[in-house]
Amino acid sequence: ALPESTADMGGGGGPAAAAAAGCCNGKAGPGGGTGDVYGEDRATEDQLITPWAVSVASGYNLLRDPRHNKGSAFSEKERDAHYLRGLLPPAILSQELQEKRIMHTLRQYKVPLQRYMALMDLQERNEKLFYKLLIDNVEELLPVVYTPTVGEACQKYGSIFRRPQGLFISLKDKGKILEILKNWPERNIQVIVVTDGERILGLGDLGCQGMGIPVGKLSLYTALGGLRPSACLPITIDVGTNNEELLKDEFYIGLRQKRATGQEYAELLDEFMNAVKQNYGEKVLVQFEDFGNHNAFELLTKYRHTHLAFNDDIQGTASVVLAGLISALRAVGGKLAEQKFLFLGAGEAGTGIAELIALEMSKQTKAPVEETRKKIWLVDSKGLIVRSRLESLQHFKKPWAHEHEPVKTLLDSVKAIKPTVLIGSSGVGKTFTKEVLEAMASLNEKPIILALSNPTSQSECTAEEAYTWTKGKAIFASGSPFDPVNYNGKTYVPxxxxxxxxxxxxxxxxxxxxxxxxxxxxxxxxxxxxASQAIPGNFEKGLIYPPFSNIRKISAHIAASVAAKAYELGLASHLPRPKDLVKYAESCMYSPVYRNYR
Ligand SMILES: O=C([O-])CC(=O)C(=O)O
Ligand SMILES: [Mg+2]
Structure with a gap:
C-alpha cells in the first residue's frame, strides 16, 4: 500500500545527513551498502518523516500497517495530522511503557507456545515495538522466537496458523517463480533465508511447516544483526513431505504428496536461484537453512560460486563452534592442533565443523589440511567412520575415513580414540550417556563437551548431566539454551x-x-x-561464549571482520572501503525506536 515516493520522503536528512553522520548512503546502489527505503536507520532518527504519501480520509489503515503503526504511542499532533482521533483510547504511552506492558503480559503466559504466538501477533501489529522488545530482552525472548520454541511452533504450524508469513513456493509454481517473487511487496531485498523443510532442527521433515525457521532466523537478522525488516525475505520451497503424520493431518498447510527428488527437485531449485538473482541482483544473500543432508551439500557446492550464498547448518554452525573452541582453549590452555576431536553425527553440522577446524589447524600449523583432518574422527549411525567403510560412505563423509579397525558404539569410540573434545551433532537426543561422559572425564582434566542438536528435546545431554557426570570437569556448551547449574556448591554457566x-x-x-x-x-x-568478544572473566564459570545481551556489539565486530576479509580478498564491491569498519557497521544497523511523523 506504500507508494514508491515514500522512499524519497522517508529519507529524512537524506544522503547529506547520512554522510555527515559517517553512515552508509541512503540507497542500495550497485556499490552495496544498506539502502534505507523506509528511513529506518538510526542516522535519520530525529528527522520528521511522512508515513504515508497518499492522502487518506482515515488513519485506520495506518493503525493496521505494522511497519508504521505505533498504537497508543501516537502523539496528539500525529493523531490530528493522520486522522487517528477516536481510533485510539486517549492515553498516550511512551514506547518504553508499551514495552513494559507487553513484557508484563508475556511473563503471565506459562506455555512457551503462547508466548511465541503473542510475539508473532505483535510482529504483525507493530513491528518496531516487536524489535525493541527483542533487542532489549534478547536473553529472555530468544528461546521464544527462536530455538527451542520455534521448533514446537513448526510442528504445530498448521493449527496455530493465523496470517501467512513469508513467501511460499511450491512444485505447482514451476515456470512461474519470478512472477511469485514479484508478488512480494518489497523490492530491495538484501537477505533471503530459504528452507525446503526436510530437516527442521533435529525434528526431521516438517514439510511446508518449516516456514517458522526462515521467519525466526530473519527476525534475528534484524534484532541481532541490524538488517532492516523490509530487506529480509523468508521463503519456504514446498516439494512435498515424507512425514506421514503431516500428510494425514487435516490442518497441514502444504502439498499433500511425497517429496520430489532428483531432476524435478534440482530444476525447481535452479529456477528459484536464477529468479532470485534476476529479481534482486547479484548481491542478495541467500542463506540455506534446514535442508536434508544430501541436498544441503549439493546446493552449497552448486551455488556458492554463482551466488552470494551460504548454508547456516554447515558453515554458520562450524563458525560458532570454532569460536567456542578458540575460547575454551584460552580457558584450559593448549593449542587447537594438540586436540583430538570425536563427533557423534556426520551430517551437515558435523562435517561442516570438522572441516572448518581442520582448516584453522592447517592455518595455524601450516600443515596441509589432509594432515590436520586426521585429528578428527566422526561416528555415524553405523559406528566410527573408518577406512574400510570408504566405498559405502556418502561423499561428504569420505574425507573423515581414517585408518582404524571398525568400532560400533560411541562409548567404544571414545575409549579407542581418547578425544579431548566431544561434539554431538546427530539430531538424536540423550546419546551422551553417563558412561560416555564418565569416560570423557576419566580421559581428560577438562573435557570439552558440545551437545549441539536442537531443540532441547534432541540435545545429546542436558547441562546438568554434563556437569554432574563429569563431576564438574566439563567445559560445556549446547545448541539449545540451558539454565546455569549448581553442582557441589559451584555455579556453572553453559x-x-x-x-x-x-x-x-x-x-x-x-x-x-x-x-x-x-x-x-x-x-x-x-x-x-x-571468540575475541568472549569475556575471560566468565571462563571460570565455564562460559566460553559472550552473553547474548551484547549481541549487537558482537555482530558489529563480526560484520567488520567479515567485511575486512571481503575487501582483502577483492570480493567487496562497496567502494571505497570505509576506514573504521566497526563504526560503519554500527551506523548501518536498524533501530527499532519510533520515528516522529510530520
Ligand atoms: O536453529 C537453530 O537453533 C540452529 C540451527 O540452525 C539448527 O539446529 O538447525
Ligand atoms: Mg538450522
Whole structure:
C-alpha cells in the first residue's frame, strides 16, 4: 500500500545527513551498502518523516500497517495530522511503557507456545515495538522466537496458523517463480533465508511447516544483526513431505504428496536461484537453512560460486563452534592442533565443523589440511567412520575415513580414540550417556563437551548431566539454551553454541561490503571475531561464549571482520572501503525506536 515516493520522503536528512553522520548512503546502489527505503536507520532518527504519501480520509489503515503503526504511542499532533482521533483510547504511552506492558503480559503466559504466538501477533501489529522488545530482552525472548520454541511452533504450524508469513513456493509454481517473487511487496531485498523443510532442527521433515525457521532466523537478522525488516525475505520451497503424520493431518498447510527428488527437485531449485538473482541482483544473500543432508551439500557446492550464498547448518554452525573452541582453549590452555576431536553425527553440522577446524589447524600449523583432518574422527549411525567403510560412505563423509579397525558404539569410540573434545551433532537426543561422559572425564582434566542438536528435546545431554557426570570437569556448551547449574556448591554457566551468534553479523558484514561471494576465510574471520568478544572473566564459570545481551556489539565486530576479509580478498564491491569498519557497521544497523511523523 506504500507508494514508491515514500522512499524519497522517508529519507529524512537524506544522503547529506547520512554522510555527515559517517553512515552508509541512503540507497542500495550497485556499490552495496544498506539502502534505507523506509528511513529506518538510526542516522535519520530525529528527522520528521511522512508515513504515508497518499492522502487518506482515515488513519485506520495506518493503525493496521505494522511497519508504521505505533498504537497508543501516537502523539496528539500525529493523531490530528493522520486522522487517528477516536481510533485510539486517549492515553498516550511512551514506547518504553508499551514495552513494559507487553513484557508484563508475556511473563503471565506459562506455555512457551503462547508466548511465541503473542510475539508473532505483535510482529504483525507493530513491528518496531516487536524489535525493541527483542533487542532489549534478547536473553529472555530468544528461546521464544527462536530455538527451542520455534521448533514446537513448526510442528504445530498448521493449527496455530493465523496470517501467512513469508513467501511460499511450491512444485505447482514451476515456470512461474519470478512472477511469485514479484508478488512480494518489497523490492530491495538484501537477505533471503530459504528452507525446503526436510530437516527442521533435529525434528526431521516438517514439510511446508518449516516456514517458522526462515521467519525466526530473519527476525534475528534484524534484532541481532541490524538488517532492516523490509530487506529480509523468508521463503519456504514446498516439494512435498515424507512425514506421514503431516500428510494425514487435516490442518497441514502444504502439498499433500511425497517429496520430489532428483531432476524435478534440482530444476525447481535452479529456477528459484536464477529468479532470485534476476529479481534482486547479484548481491542478495541467500542463506540455506534446514535442508536434508544430501541436498544441503549439493546446493552449497552448486551455488556458492554463482551466488552470494551460504548454508547456516554447515558453515554458520562450524563458525560458532570454532569460536567456542578458540575460547575454551584460552580457558584450559593448549593449542587447537594438540586436540583430538570425536563427533557423534556426520551430517551437515558435523562435517561442516570438522572441516572448518581442520582448516584453522592447517592455518595455524601450516600443515596441509589432509594432515590436520586426521585429528578428527566422526561416528555415524553405523559406528566410527573408518577406512574400510570408504566405498559405502556418502561423499561428504569420505574425507573423515581414517585408518582404524571398525568400532560400533560411541562409548567404544571414545575409549579407542581418547578425544579431548566431544561434539554431538546427530539430531538424536540423550546419546551422551553417563558412561560416555564418565569416560570423557576419566580421559581428560577438562573435557570439552558440545551437545549441539536442537531443540532441547534432541540435545545429546542436558547441562546438568554434563556437569554432574563429569563431576564438574566439563567445559560445556549446547545448541539449545540451558539454565546455569549448581553442582557441589559451584555455579556453572553453559554456553549456547548456536549459529545465531554468527549469521546475523556475518550477513551484515557481507551486505555492508557489497560482497559477491561467501568464502571460508570469512567464516574463520567471523569465528575469531566472536571468540575475541568472549569475556575471560566468565571462563571460570565455564562460559566460553559472550552473553547474548551484547549481541549487537558482537555482530558489529563480526560484520567488520567479515567485511575486512571481503575487501582483502577483492570480493567487496562497496567502494571505497570505509576506514573504521566497526563504526560503519554500527551506523548501518536498524533501530527499532519510533520515528516522529510530520
Ligand atoms: O536453529 C537453530 O537453533 C540452529 C540451527 O540452525 C539448527 O539446529 O538447525
Ligand atoms: Mg538450522
Amino acid at each position: 554456553g549456547q553454541a548456536n549459529n545465531a551468534y554468527i549469521f546475523p553479523g556475518l550477513g551484515l558484514g557481507l551486505i555492508i561490503s557489497g560482497a559477491i561471494r561467501v568464502n571460508d576465510g570469512m567464516l574463520l574471520a567471523a569465528s575469531e571475531a566472536l
